[in-house]
Amino acid sequence: MERKVYEQMAKLDGLHWWFTARRRILDGLIERVVRPPNNARILELGAGTGHNLAMLERFGSVEASELDPVARELASTRLGREVKEAALPDLSMFPADSYDMIALLDVLEHVPDDKGSLDAILKRLKPGGALLLTVPANPWMWSAHDVAHHHHRRYRKSEIATLARDAGFEIELLSPFNSLLFPPIAAVRAIGKLTGKDDSDDAMPGDLVNKTLDAVFGLERSLIGRVPMPFGVSLVAVLRRPRA
Numbered sequence: 001m002e003r004k005v006y007e008q009m010a011k012l013d014g015l016h017w018w019f020t021a022r023r024r025i026l027d028g029l030i031e032r033v034v035r036p037p038n039n040a041r042i043l044e045l046g047a048g049t050g051h052n053l054a055m056l057e058r059f060g061s062v063e064a065s066e067l068d069p070v071a072r073e074l075a076s077t078r079l080g081r082e083v084k085e086a087a088l089p090d091l092s093m094f095p096a097d098s099y100d101m102i103a104l105l106d107v108l109e110h111v112p113d114d115k116g117s118l119d120a121i122l123k124r125l126k127p128g129g130a131l132l133l134t135v136p137a138n139p140w141m142w143s144a145h146d147v148a149h150h151h152h153r154r155y156r157k158s159e160i161a162t163l164a165r166d167a168g169f170e171i172e173l174l175s176p177f178n179s180l181l182f183p184p185i186a187a188v189r190a191i192g193k194l195t196g197k198d199d200s201d202d203a204m205p206g207d208l209v210n211k212t213l214d215a216v217f218g219l220e221r222s223l224i225g226r227v228p229m230p231f232g233v234s235l236v237a238v239l240r241r242p243r244a
Contacts, residue, residue, distance in 0.1 A: 010074050013051035017210050021217035023055045025177065026105070026132065026236075028221040030059055033173050033238045034130045040100035043124065045091075046107030047083060050075030056103060063094070089116035096123050103132045106234075109151045118167035118239075125241040131169065133237040135160065137176060141233070143189040160235055169239035175224050176232025180216050185233050 013019040030036065040060030044052060047064040049071050056062045064079060065086035066072040075083040084093055088111045102121055111117050121131055136146070136154045146154065157174060164171055178185070204210065223229065224236065 007074070010049040010051070010078075012204055013049065015210070016204055017214035017217060019051055021214045021220075022134075022178075023052060024218050025221045025224065026052070026103075026134075027055050027058070029173070029224060029236065029238065030056075030101070030132065033225050034101055034132060036060060036100045036130070041098060042101045042103065043094060043099045044103040044105070045086065045088065045121070046104065046110070047071075047075045047079075050078035050083070052103065052105060053079050060100065065094075089113050089120040091120045091124055094124050097126055099125050100129050101125075101132060102129070105132070105134045106136070108133065108135050109146075109153055109155070110149075112152060114153075115163055115166065118163055118169070122168050122241055127241055128243040129241050130172070131237075131239040131241075133160070133235075133239060134177075135235050137232055137235045141186060141189050145189065155235060157235060160237055164237065164239045168242070170242055171237065172240050173225050173236070173238040175236055176229045176234070177220055177224050177236045178217060178233035179223075179229045179231060180219060181213065182231050182233055 036042070036059050038060075042056050042060045042062045044056055044062065044064045047053060047066045050064070050066075053062055053064060053075065062079065064075060064083040066075050066083050067085060067087050069085075072083050072085060086093060088107070102125060104117075104121065108114050108117060118131075125131065136151065137157070139154045139156065142154055157176070161171060161174060164174075205213065220229075
């Protein structure tokens with residue numbers, strides 16, 4: 001994409017309800033479920049323009065990768081040091097057995113070889129280290145949104161569980177999220193299919209709507225991992241490399 005597109009994204013990710021509430025939810029899961037050690041060594045793969053990096057730095061020293069050169073430059077500016085180029089499943093530029101936590105946040109669905117990617121990630125984690133993973137859920141929700149974002153797939157919960165176990169991970173948490181807003185989002189996607197809508201649905205809403213959606217989605221910070229979530233637009237997982 002052109003630089004101006006990524007620059008607009010970098011402005012949007014500080015304000016749009018999906019980014020802001022999602023960061024608060026992930027922050028809570030790292031604190032409660034991942035529980036990284038003090039001064040953890042953290043790696044984010046597929047960091048985009050770097051909108052998660054400041055949140056991750058709260059928990060330790062952060063390294064990152066991003067494939068797109070324009071997004072990588074913006075992420076490097078935000079991080080204050082070089083964000084490396086990496087195309088999953090090739091993680092040869094990162095040392096094995098080295099990271100307390102790796103974040104893979106809405107990235108796996110973009111990668112043709114998802115199984116090989118999880119295999120490579122496991123090898124970069126320290127024993128007992130954790131992968132924080134988010135992916136879009138429900139293949140039946142496939143829409144113009146997925147096409148616009150260059151997704152290869154959406155996932156069933158059972159598919160993530162199988163991929164994780166086959167790669168050698170222990171599943172500490174695997175839950176739907178973005179559940180409270182699931183009914184209206186599912187309705188919008190269904191209407192889009194019926195009407196032949198062929199563009200993404202992630203434009204910035206008005207201020208009142210944005211604040212309302214941020215507040216509703218943000219309520220899940222206290223729910224995920226404590227209350228069973230029966231459905232959601234996405235899935236979140238904490239996958240642990242066995243200590244033995």
